[in-house]
Amino acid sequence: MIKITLPDGSVREYDKGTTGLDIAKSISEGLARNVLSISVNGDLWDLSRPIHSDASIVLHKWENEEGKHAFWHSSAHLLAQALQELYPQVKFGIGPAIESGFYYDVDFGDKTISETELPAIEKKMKDLASQKFDYIREDISKEEALTYFGKKNENYKTELISELEDGTITLYKQGNFTDLCRGPHLPDTSSIKAVKLLSVAGAYWRGDERRKQLTRIYGITFPKQNLLDEYLVFLEEAKKRDHRKIGKELELFTFSAKVGMGLPLWLPKGAMLRERLENFLKKVQKQYGYQQVVTPHIGQKELYVTSGHYAKYGKDSFQPITTPAEGEEFLLKPMNCPHHCEIYKDKPHSYKELPLRYAEFGTVYRYEQSGELHGLTRVRGFTQDDAHIFCTPDQLKDEFKKVIDIILYIFKTLDFKNFTTQVSLRDPNNTEKYIGSDENWKKAEDAIIEAVSEKGLDFVVETGEAAFYGPKLDFMVKDALGRKWQLGTIQVDYNLPERFELEYVGADNQKHRPVMIHRAPFGSMERFVAVLIEHTAGKFPLWLTPDQAVVMTISEKYDDYAKKVLNLLNNYDIRSFVDDRSEKIGRKIRDNELKRIPYLLIVGEKEEETGTISVRRQGEGDKGSMTVEEFVTFLNEEVKRELENINI
RNA sequence: GCCAAUGUAGCUCAGUUGGCCAGAGCAGCUGAUUUGUAAUCAGCUGGUCGGGGGUUCGAAUCCCUCCAUUGGCUCCA
Numbered sequence: 001m002i003k004i005t006l007p008d009g010s011v012r013e014y015d016k017g018t019t020g021l022d023i024a025k026s027i028s029e030g031l032a033r034n035v036l037s038i039s040v041n042g043d044l045w046d047l048s049r050p051i052h053s054d055a056s057i058v059l060h061k062w063e064n065e066e067g068k069h070a071f072w073h074s075s076a077h078l079l080a081q082a083l084q085e086l087y088p089q090v091k092f093g094i095g096p097a098i099e100s101g102f103y104y105d106v107d108f109g110d111k112t113i114s115e116t117e118l119p120a121i122e123k124k125m126k127d128l129a130s131q132k133f134d135y136i137r138e139d140i141s142k143e144e145a146l147t148y149f150g151k152k153n154e155n156y157k158t159e160l161i162s163e164l165e166d167g168t169i170t171l172y173k174q175g176n177f178t179d180l181c182r183g184p185h186l187p188d189t190s191s192i193k194a195v196k197l198l199s200v201a202g203a204y205w206r207g208d209e210r211r212k213q214l215t216r217i218y219g220i221t222f223p224k225q226n227l228l229d230e231y232l233v234f235l236e237e238a239k240k241r242d243h244r245k246i247g248k249e250l251e252l253f254t255f256s257a258k259v260g261m262g263l264p265l266w267l268p269k270g271a272m273l274r275e276r277l278e279n280f281l282k283k284v285q286k287q288y289g290y291q292q293v294v295t296p297h298i299g300q301k302e303l304y305v306t307s308g309h310y311a312k313y314g315k316d317s318f319q320p321i322t323t324p325a326e327g328e329e330f331l332l333k334p335m336n337c338p339h340h341c342e343i344y345k346d347k348p349h350s351y352k353e354l355p356l357r358y359a360e361f362g363t364v365y366r367y368e369q370s371g372e373l374h375g376l377t378r379v380r381g382f383t384q385d386d387a388h389i390f391c392t393p394d395q396l397k398d399e400f401k402k403v404i405d406i407i408l409y410i411f412k413t414l415d416f417k418n419f420t421t422q423v424s425l426r427d428p429n430n431t432e433k434y435i436g437s438d439e440n441w442k443k444a445e446d447a448i449i450e451a452v453s454e455k456g457l458d459f460v461v462e463t464g465e466a467a468f469y470g471p472k473l474d475f476m477v478k479d480a481l482g483r484k485w486q487l488g489t490i491q492v493d494y495n496l497p498e499r500f501e502l503e504y505v506g507a508d509n510q511k512h513r514p515v516m517i518h519r520a521p522f523g524s525m526e527r528f529v530a531v532l533i534e535h536t537a538g539k540f541p542l543w544l545t546p547d548q549a550v551v552m553t554i555s556e557k558y559d560d561y562a563k564k565v566l567n568l569l570n571n572y573d574i575r576s577f578v579d580d581r582s583e584k585i586g587r588k589i590r591d592n593e594l595k596r597i598p599y600l601l602i603v604g605e606k607e608e609e610t611g612t613i614s615v616r617r618q619g620e621g622d623k624g625s626m627t628v629e630e631f632v633t634f635l636n637e638e639v640k641r642e643l644e645n646i647n648i
Numbered sequence: 649g650c651c652a653a654u655g656u657a658g659c660u661c662a663g664u665u666g667g668c669c670a671g672a673g674c675a676g677c678u679g680a681u682u683u684g685u686a687a688u689c690a691g692c693u694g695g696u697c698g699g700g701g702g703u704u705c706g707a708a709u710c711c712c713u714c715c716a717u718u719g720g721c722u723c724c725a
Contacts, residue, residue: 103720112651112652113652114652114653115652115653115719116653198719199652199653199719199720200651200652200653200719200720201651201652201719201720201721202650202651202652202720202721202722203651203720203721203722204650204651204721204722207721207722208722209649209650209721209722209723213650213651213721213722214651214721215651215652216651216720216721218719218720244718248659249659255716255717257698257715257716257717261715261716261717307725308725309725312725313725316723316724317725334725335725337725364725366724366725368723368724369649369650369722369723369724370649370716371649371650371651371720371721371722371723372649372722372723372724373717374718378724467725468725469725486724491725518725552685553683554682554683554684555682555683555684556682556683557682582680582681582682582683582688583683583687583688584681584682584683584684584687584688585683585684585685586683586684586685586686586687586688587683587686587687587688588685588686589685589686590685590686590687591686591687592686593686594686600685602684602685604683604684605684606684614684614685616685621685622685
């Protein structure tokens with residue numbers, strides 16, 4: 001007998017060689033029906049794998065990430081099995097579970113596959129699933145594995161195997177499909193009830209663009225049809241929140257093929273929104289001792305040679321602008337920092353002046369690959385809410401922490417609750433990708449980790465993700481479809497001060513080198529607005545929204561009164577307009593609701609007689625009537641509430 | 649840049665075994681209506697069917713190419 005410890009601490013005895021499924025059955029029939037995988041002493045196992053010694057276990061169901069993972073991983077194998085039957089020539093790459101579903105990368109040889117073929121593959125998957133194939137685990141040696149896959153000409157598999165350590169390799173088999181796999185898997189295919197293949201895409205083998213591009217098929221599966229239905233509804237809802245769609249509906253921005261792809265054109269309402277965001281941040285930054293500066297959109301090539309950007313990105317950037325006579329070369333600026341370094345160099349600095357904080361809403365231009373462009377989130381010309389802090393090494397950590405405060409304040413004000421933070425460090429095995437000394441990198445990386453830890457942020461560390469001149473802390477927020485975007489960023493930089501030979505005179509009357517912090521709380525106005533749109537579905541906070549109120553007339557008899565109301569609102573700085581179309585009030589309500597105008601003000605006979613307005617809140621309905629002054633107070637209090645949850 | 653797909657009026661979309669002057673709803677314009685809490689009625693305007701080339705007696709429809717967009721991959725200072 002062996003002792004099995006359950007998550008609640010209770011211990012049960014089982015025969016040696018019992019399985020996860022046996023344990024589940026011994027607890028309850030319902031659990032046995034729903035359990036998908038098991039952790040044995042912290043390792044993920046199949047439910048059918050015999051347990052030979054004492055262990056503590058956790059059973060995973062659909063509701064657990066581990067359970068879903070096993071389910072989708074097994075589904076990827078099912079997809080592969082279906083592909084093998086339908087397209088015998090196919091060769092397999094890898095097929096993992098992902099955050100929502102799974103994919104399989106396959107090589108169809110000369111054949112191309114299109115999405116029109118997906119329904120047939122789905123059908124085959126469902127057929128196979130209902131045949132209840134067991135997922136059978138098998139241990140073999142590396143040599144045997146190489147021979148086995150070699151015989152089948154599975155060159156992607158043999159490449160993977162040859163890189164594995166010598167020893168035992170596990171295979172999983174269901175029906176006549178066998179795959180190299182660590183597992184774990186479901187006991188059998190029958191629990192996969194609902195299948196949806198979502199898209200076909202190209203994906204380079206092992207993520208290397210120099211290697212062959214395989215066909216990736218994305219899919220998702222569920223143990224019940226209604227879960228799939230719900231997921232498809234979610235996808236539809238997410239589409240409605242897409243910032244590209246809402247941006248068009250609310251007339252915030254547009255693109256023109258004639259102006260150029262990836263170059264956003266901000267329409268009046270979008271420009272208004274953006275301006276308010278800028279003013280909001282300027283106000284916060286003023287309190288933190290930032291000073292606004294302004295620099296041009298181009299700079300001499302030499303500037304970027306000095307900064308190191310030219311060597312790193314010159315070939316992949318917009319190419320230099322040349323002058324007619326003198327043959328000078330200028331680059332569109334890809335970053336503001338070199339310009340700000342030159343501002344710093346305008347005069348000598350004393351340690352008493354530091355930290356110096358130069359801020360600029362600086363528009364930069366980067367050549368992004370055409371296939372990368374995506375609405376406002378990935379563009380070729382964008383405005384960073386940039387600033388560079390020049391400080392002494394002693395001041396670095398405190399300054400870094402203050403920047404974190406600004407970012408958290410902004411996220412809180414705009415109700416971004418589900419952000420993640422990522423510390424990006426240099427790849428120690430690939431240091432030639434970066435500039436600067438090992439010593440400076442260490443100092444910079446330590447400073448970030450200390451500051452972030454002291455701030456109590458919950459962060460993940462990614463090595464190899466640093467900027468080429470320094471490590472960074474990024475704040476990531478998801479869009480409506482769950483795609484992660486980097487918004488705020490803070491970067492520590494010892495290198496540019498050296499390259500630009502920046503100095504200050506210390507208390508010891510000696511020259512010293514300052515440290516630089518690059519930071520952008522929004523990241524870029526474009527991307528930030530995009531994510532804000534998706535978060536709010538276009539219902540912006542009252543303080544930010546382009547139009548706060550609309551005055552709607554019952555009939556044209558009340559046009560004059562409506563204009564009086566509008567004048568009053570203007571006097572109180574309420575952003576508003578009149579809807580005096582010859583339409584019924586129901587129609588005006590509908591149209592302005594759809595335009596996400598927060599307050600709909602109705603004026604007719606009653607209101608004119610009593611000198612009031614009838615107030616309706618977007619999405620909520622009638623709020624009764626009040627005087628314009630009362631409404632202004634009411635609205636201003638709401639704005640105050642939106643902005644006051646922050647104490648700097 | 650690569651793989652796959654899409655592109656018909658300002659917007660959403662019909663229209664493919666190739667065949668009468670290419671359609672609808674919404675938006676816009678004109679007129680009627682003077683309206684009380686999510687769509688008033690009528691008329692009209694609007695498209696070189698993404699651009700170019702080809703096949704054909706005939707192309708929105710088939711082929712080639714370019715452009716743009718979408719979903720991914722690679723990249724992201």
